[in-house]
Amino acid sequence: MLNFVFNNATKLIFGRDTHREIGGLIRERAERILLHYGGGSIKRSGLYDQVTSSLREHGVSWTELAGVQPNPRLSLVRRGIDLCRQENLRFILAVGGGSVIDSAKAIAMGVDLAGDIWDMFERRLEPQTALPVATILTIPAAGSESSYNTVITNDTTQVKRGCRGELLRPVFSIINPELFFTLPHNQMAHGVCDMMSHIFERYFTRTEKTDLTDGLCESTLKTIMRNARILNRDGSDYDAWAEIAFAGNIAHNNLLGLGRMQDWACHAMEHELSALYDVPHGAGLAVITPAWMKYIHTKHPEMFVQFAANVMGVGGSARASETMALEAITRLERFFAELGLPLTLGALGIDDAKLEFMAKRLTGFDGNREQRIGNFESLGWEDILAIYRLAR
Amino acid sequence: MLNFVFNNATKLIFGRDTHREIGGLIRERAERILLHYGGGSIKRSGLYDQVTSSLREHGVSWTELAGVQPNPRLSLVRRGIDLCRQENLRFILAVGGGSVIDSAKAIAMGVDLAGDIWDMFERRLEPQTALPVATILTIPAAGSESSYNTVITNDTTQVKRGCRGELLRPVFSIINPELFFTLPHNQMAHGVCDMMSHIFERYFTRTEKTDLTDGLCESTLKTIMRNARILNRDGSDYDAWAEIAFAGNIAHNNLLGLGRMQDWACHAMEHELSALYDVPHGAGLAVITPAWMKYIHTKHPEMFVQFAANVMGVGGSARASETMALEAITRLERFFAELGLPLTLGALGIDDAKLEFMAKRLTGFDGNREQRIGNFESLGWEDILAIYRLAR
Numbered sequence: 001m002l003n004f005v006f007n008n009a010t011k012l013i014f015g016r017d018t019h020r021e022i023g024g025l026i027r028e029r030a031e032r033i034l035l036h037y038g039g040g041s042i043k044r045s046g047l048y049d050q051v052t053s054s055l056r057e058h059g060v061s062w063t064e065l066a067g068v069q070p071n072p073r074l075s076l077v078r079r080g081i082d083l084c085r086q087e088n089l090r091f092i093l094a095v096g097g098g099s100v101i102d103s104a105k106a107i108a109m110g111v112d113l114a115g116d117i118w119d120m121f122e123r124r125l126e127p128q129t130a131l132p133v134a135t136i137l138t139i140p141a142a143g144s145e146s147s148y149n150t151v152i153t154n155d156t157t158q159v160k161r162g163c164r165g166e167l168l169r170p171v172f173s174i175i176n177p178e179l180f181f182t183l184p185h186n187q188m189a190h191g192v193c194d195m196m197s198h199i200f201e202r203y204f205t206r207t208e209k210t211d212l213t214d215g216l217c218e219s220t221l222k223t224i225m226r227n228a229r230i231l232n233r234d235g236s237d238y239d240a241w242a243e244i245a246f247a248g249n250i251a252h253n254n255l256l257g258l259g260r261m262q263d264w265a266c267h268a269m270e271h272e273l274s275a276l277y278d279v280p281h282g283a284g285l286a287v288i289t290p291a292w293m294k295y296i297h298t299k300h301p302e303m304f305v306q307f308a309a310n311v312m313g314v315g316g317s318a319r320a321s322e323t324m325a326l327e328a329i330t331r332l333e334r335f336f337a338e339l340g341l342p343l344t345l346g347a348l349g350i351d352d353a354k355l356e357f358m359a360k361r362l363t364g365f366d367g368n369r370e371q372r373i374g375n376f377e378s379l380g381w382e383d384i385l386a387i388y389r390l391a392r
Numbered sequence: 393m394l395n396f397v398f399n400n401a402t403k404l405i406f407g408r409d410t411h412r413e414i415g416g417l418i419r420e421r422a423e424r425i426l427l428h429y430g431g432g433s434i435k436r437s438g439l440y441d442q443v444t445s446s447l448r449e450h451g452v453s454w455t456e457l458a459g460v461q462p463n464p465r466l467s468l469v470r471r472g473i474d475l476c477r478q479e480n481l482r483f484i485l486a487v488g489g490g491s492v493i494d495s496a497k498a499i500a501m502g503v504d505l506a507g508d509i510w511d512m513f514e515r516r517l518e519p520q521t522a523l524p525v526a527t528i529l530t531i532p533a534a535g536s537e538s539s540y541n542t543v544i545t546n547d548t549t550q551v552k553r554g555c556r557g558e559l560l561r562p563v564f565s566i567i568n569p570e571l572f573f574t575l576p577h578n579q580m581a582h583g584v585c586d587m588m589s590h591i592f593e594r595y596f597t598r599t600e601k602t603d604l605t606d607g608l609c610e611s612t613l614k615t616i617m618r619n620a621r622i623l624n625r626d627g628s629d630y631d632a633w634a635e636i637a638f639a640g641n642i643a644h645n646n647l648l649g650l651g652r653m654q655d656w657a658c659h660a661m662e663h664e665l666s667a668l669y670d671v672p673h674g675a676g677l678a679v680i681t682p683a684w685m686k687y688i689h690t691k692h693p694e695m696f697v698q699f700a701a702n703v704m705g706v707g708g709s710a711r712a713s714e715t716m717a718l719e720a721i722t723r724l725e726r727f728f729a730e731l732g733l734p735l736t737l738g739a740l741g742i743d744d745a746k747l748e749f750m751a752k753r754l755t756g757f758d759g760n761r762e763q764r765i766g767n768f769e770s771l772g773w774e775d776i777l778a779i780y781r782l783a784r
Contacts (some may be wrong), residue, residue, distance in 0.1 A: 001634040008400055009565075014651065015395025127451025172399075209631035212638050215611030223754045239601035240393040245649070246604050255647075257407065302679070311575060 001259035008253050010146035011172040014246065016238075018176045019136050022051055022093070023058030027029075027170060030091035033085055036104045037095045038069070042138060044163045051095055051136065062153055063087050065107075067180040068096060068205060071274050071281070072103035073155040075120055078166040079080050080107035081117060084131065094135045097187075098142020098281075099196075105150035105168045112384075121161035122154055130167040136174045138184060140245035141191030141282060143198055143252025145173035153275055154380075160275035172338040175249065176239035185235060189339035190282025192228040195248035197285045201264045202257035204303060210260050217256050223247050225335060232339055265374030266292050269384060271356040279348045286341035287348060289390065290333050291391035296377040297325040304328065345391050352392070359384035394649035395599055399419065400645050402538035403564040408630075411528050414443055414485070417452030417564060419712030421524065422483035424579035426452040426476055428496045429487045430461070431714060436532060437574050443487055444529065449711065455479050457499075463494040463666050463673070465547040466510055468509045472499035476523065486527045486562075489579075490534020490586075490673075496525045497542035497560045498625035513544055528566045531575060532637035533583030533674060535590055535644025537565035545667055548702035552667035577627060577777065579638075582674025582732035586618040588613060589677045592621040593656045594649035594694060596768040602652050609648050610702040615639050617727060624731055658684050661776060664750040671740045678733035679745060681738060682725045683783035688769040689717040695768075737783050744784070751776040 004256060013021065024034060035052075042048045050340035055062055065080050083089070094104035108131040110117035120127060135145045144150065148169050151162040180188075203217040224247045230240035250256060269292070270284040297304045301321035308314035316324050333343055341349050359381040363370035372378045379387070405413065434440045447454055457472050474482070476499060484498035501524040502509035512519060523691075527537045536542065538563050543554040558615060572580075595609040616639045623634035637668055643646060659685070662676040689696045693713035700706035700720035708716050734740050749774040755762035764770045771779070 001631060001638070003405075003410065004404065007403035011397065011399035013397050015393075018395065200759075209634070211631075211635045212612065212615045212642075215564050215615055216608060219607035219611040220604065223607055229604060239393060242601070242651070243603045246393070250604075252646075255642075259634070 002261065002378045003209055004253065004258045005257050008146060008169065008255070009165060009166070009171070012146060012249065013172060013174045015175060016178055019047065019175050019179065020054055021137060022058070022174065023054035023060055025174075026055065026091070026093060026134065027058040027100050027210075028058050029134075029171065031060060032087075032089055033060060033062050033093050034080065034089045034099060034107070035064045035067065035092045035093050035095065036068050036080065037064075038097075038100050038109070039066065041182075042095055042157065044177070047095065047136070047138065047179060060197070060249055061092070063089060068103045071153045071160065071278055072106070072153050074326070077103055077110065077117060077152060079105040080104075082109035084111045089152045090131055092131055094133060095138065097137070097139030098144040098368045100138075101133070101135050101142070101144040101170070102150040102152060103143070104135070105130070106152050106163070106301070107131075107152075108133050109163070109168070118154060121154075124161075124163065126165040127163065127167050130165075130170045134168050134172050136179075137245070138179055138238060139187055139191055139258045140175070140180060140241070140248040141187075141194045142169060143195060143248055145170060145175065146249055146253045148254070149252070151271070152353050158201045158275050160271040168238050175245050177238055177245050180241045181236040181375050183235065186280075186340065188228070188231050188235065189230050189341050190280045191248065192224055192339060193282040193286045193336065193341055195244075195251040196224055197266055197289055198251040199256055200289060201267060202260055202262050203307070204263050205260045206376060207260045211305045213256055213258060213260055214306070220251060220256065224251075228293040228339060239346065263376035265379050268362060268373045269387065273348070273360050276358065277348065277350050278355060279350070283342050283348060287391050288387070289341060290329050290336070290343070291387050292309055293325075293329045293332070295383065295387045297329070298322060299377060301325065345388065355388040356385055359388060394599055394653065396521045396630070398646065398650050398652045399558060400538060400561065401558070401563070402561045402645070404641065405566045408568060408570055410566050411439065411571065412442060412446055414528060414544050414566065414672040415446035415448070415452055417566075418447065418452050418483070418485060418526065418735065419450040421526075421563065423452060424453060424479075424481055425454045425483045425485050426472065426481045426499070427456045427485050427487065427610065428460065428472065428492055428499070430489075430492050431458065433574075434524045438570070439528070439530065439571060441485065442549060455481060460492045460495045462491050463552065463670055464498075466513070466544050467496040467547050469495055469509060472496075473502035476503045482523055484523055484525045486525060487530065487676065489529070489531030490536040490635050491537040493525070493527050493529075493534070493562070494542040494544060496527070497521075497522070498544050498555070500525050501542075501555070501560070505653060506597055513546075513555045516553075516555065518557040519555065519559050522557075524563045528571075530571055530638070531579055531583055532567070532633070532640040533570060533579075535584045535587060535640055537562060537567065538645040540643055540646070541644070543663070550667050567637050569630055569637050572633045572637065573628040575627065578672075578732065580620070580623050580627065581733050582639065583655040584616060584636065584731060585674040585678045585681075585728065585733055587636075588616055589658055589681060590643040591648055593659060594652055594654050596692070596698070597652045597657050598768060599652045605650060606646055606664050606698070612639050612643060612763070613703045616643075620731060635772060638670055653767045655766050655768035657769070657771050660754060661766045661779065661780060664754050665740070665742065668746060668750065669740065669742050671742070675734050675740060679735060679737055679783050680779070682721050683779050685717075685721045685724070686782055687775065688780045689721070690714065691741075691769060693717065700739070707753060711735045731746040747780040748777055751780060758762065
């Protein structure tokens, strides 16, 4: 186990009706806020009315910034920063999924920042200042409701970049599984794939002796798969949503990655896809992850035997590690297919035209040098291209 | 799953050499502190010198209060409160195990309290004020380094009582597994039993649909048992201590109990033993827990089948639930015996004389009414007496 520091500062408020507490919870911290959300879904579902009436009831006034899109855009972040500065708003409430929360975090970082906000992403700087952000989660997926990460797409350059720092953990997050009953099926599937990937990025490691977190990862992955299958049949099963949402939360608050070297190559490879083709992040991960596993498993037979046996329920002889690994990958693909997730770039509508461009851009390959990605298995642009091709 | 709120405010600083950071970490928060510890062990090990030289180096001055004993005493807590008031100390550093940390938390609660500190315990009041406490853990066991609990023994009345509240979570805790190499073997065993019990108290529940936390509990219990067996052979295995200490931490920061009705009857029954006979808490739990399981398992066959299969590795037919349950309990006793833990009250030096007294006192039985304990299986004084007798 490696040394680590863990400080999950986000207060989690979980369960039925909890979103109705929002006004009181905010009022302890602020009187005027930026209310940040996506589009019409929170209005159609009635959530918008419930939130604003609770805010009103507790004397909290708000300025709205709607319009966050999946793969949240830098241009809207800039508008949010300007708005907070103009109206001297010092608290942001994000009502939405990971995109809305990530957008809120980026705005929060930018308001008191002297320089340009995109610089923080481009240069992967750790924020030294950020407004407090609270969230009401409407899509369990990204884990942004208590993670220290935000990912933004620069809509001028089509570059998608992440930024991280402890200041980016929301001060509190409300998760009410009832709010997920109206989600379209594909958003459930994308969310499930995203949270599983957050665990895979941590689980597949070269760090030895990671007994506790291995087990926590394995157990959480199995919980996600079991309960996703329930939601696949019945999208209004409270208990299954509760398990998925809770699992999605710990999948990315970094508990499961403590003391381990983490990988993050699949996320990086997917970010290229969603930046260029604007595909849903979870769908992109469903395509990339099995291809990545196929490309690298022979180099890490023990890790894949463990994954096969402890997560995917593959029996058999560990001496036949390749058989076990391939069966595990097949089962993962089959699970993704059950959820209606795409398994190929073709199914995402992505052809071969830019595979090499993406592979080279991701590593910053300049004809000579490149910055390899991934810690479990280090990948250069040629590896990435091979993985993209395996995913066709 | 039940609704829950979770806010683990303690910053965890984990790994080799981390205790050497103490001076700098304190200096961000205070210049003058109460340094609270037990006896000579931190002086013999050199930890005392390392801590005080780091404090000195960062310009932190301290007043010492040593002398915390296992089952920490109210009388010393009162002395600590007086000392902090007299010298206007507003920060407490606890260097020790659960007893030292619990004592520090009780002092922290008392300094700004208008009334009497024991009242908070006797009436189970939630503290509304507490000085910040930081810890350097020297015994992984109680989980007090990030729990919201403290347990104190009133040395006048021999009553042991707990108190809890979010304000009691330490602001930061340092866990360096290297500090545990010099622990006597029995302290390892007691600690292991205590942390397993913290999980059992949460795991055995009547709450339905607790898939994620079931799995986290089961996985953490297995990690503890695997690594305790390593330490049983080699008390200076860094990785095994790291797993045990990390597991002991999450065993009691309440992550594993979120959304579940919890039991806590075994802890209550043990507190009677250690209050009256001053036995180590972990040793008392090793005696009480299997007896409690034997007494109640037939009423909860499904839960015990799950425990048997998923934690204790008992195969077999769930239709023969009693066979599986008994085998699981036998394996648990065998595991405790492997660690050299006592399995009977006799082995703790406790005879029959006060069993009935303890059972009645625990429920406040006044000849007519009693306050039953336990939520998984509700126990009256006669049940408790029966369990004590099963433990003979």
